Amino acid sequence: MDFNKLARLPILNRLPQDVLEIVFRTGEVKQVRAGDILSREGAQACHVIWILSGRAKTSVENINGEETVIDIISQGAKVGLAEVCEEGAYCLSVQVLEDSVIFQLPKAEFLSLLEEQFDLQMAVFANISVEMRGAVREINDLKLKNTSRRLGAYLLGMTSAEEGEVVIDLPFGKRLLAARLAMKPESLSRALAKLKKTGVETMRNQVKIMDIEVLKNYCGEDDWLFEEGMV
Numbered sequence: 001m002d003f004n005k006l007a008r009l010p011i012l013n014r015l016p017q018d019v020l021e022i023v024f025r026t027g028e029v030k031q032v033r034a035g036d037i038l039s040r041e042g043a044q045a046c047h048v049i050w051i052l053s054g055r056a057k058t059s060v061e062n063i064n065g066e067e068t069v070i071d072i073i074s075q076g077a078k079v080g081l082a083e084v085c086e087e088g089a090y091c092l093s094v095q096v097l098e099d100s101v102i103f104q105l106p107k108a109e110f111l112s113l114l115e116e117q118f119d120l121q122m123a124v125f126a127n128i129s130v131e132m133r134g135a136v137r138e139i140n141d142l143k144l145k146n147t148s149r150r151l152g153a154y155l156l157g158m159t160s161a162e163e164g165e166v167v168i169d170l171p172f173g174k175r176l177l178a179a180r181l182a183m184k185p186e187s188l189s190r191a192l193a194k195l196k197k198t199g200v201e202t203m204r205n206q207v208k209i210m211d212i213e214v215l216k217n218y219c220g221e222d223d224w225l226f227e228e229g230m231v
Contacts (some may be wrong), residue, residue: 005052168206
């Protein structure tokens, strides 16, 4: 495994070279297959895991015993950090969607490093702060934005383009996309239809945004002024 790839992972990218080398020697790079389980909701957390390549889905079980997809995660995503830090159980199940590569640190070794390495402590704190801000933003989106604006904001987050036209490859099917955005499949279809007015077109597993600025304006911060169905 390329050492430089590990050095770009969240948390690890904040570590000095000497600490990063310790982490590298302590952890394990592992290939996993589609269908493998990285964590199971309610099971005692035993590893902190980073996804180096590939995709996985996170889910929880509702009161009826049915799976509810929470997110689709990919390169750079972490599994089990909070649960290992509090020595608790996994709050999500994580299943690999395609053959992937992960880097994992056993719980005991991670906690030992955390106790010994101040740089790692600060990197974890900084990462938690970033994730908390992201969670607050997502909660605001769920409460304040209608379905088409939530979808538009998600699509904008999938590209680094700031202007002009762009084509985005959807990394998963529309059923999982709907679940990720807390929508029913039929709501996703209606949201896509509304976005056509802003120049968004769907082409099988691709989405074409005709003008990034137009979609940005549509998904702006004043969305709370709009009621669902007005646009």
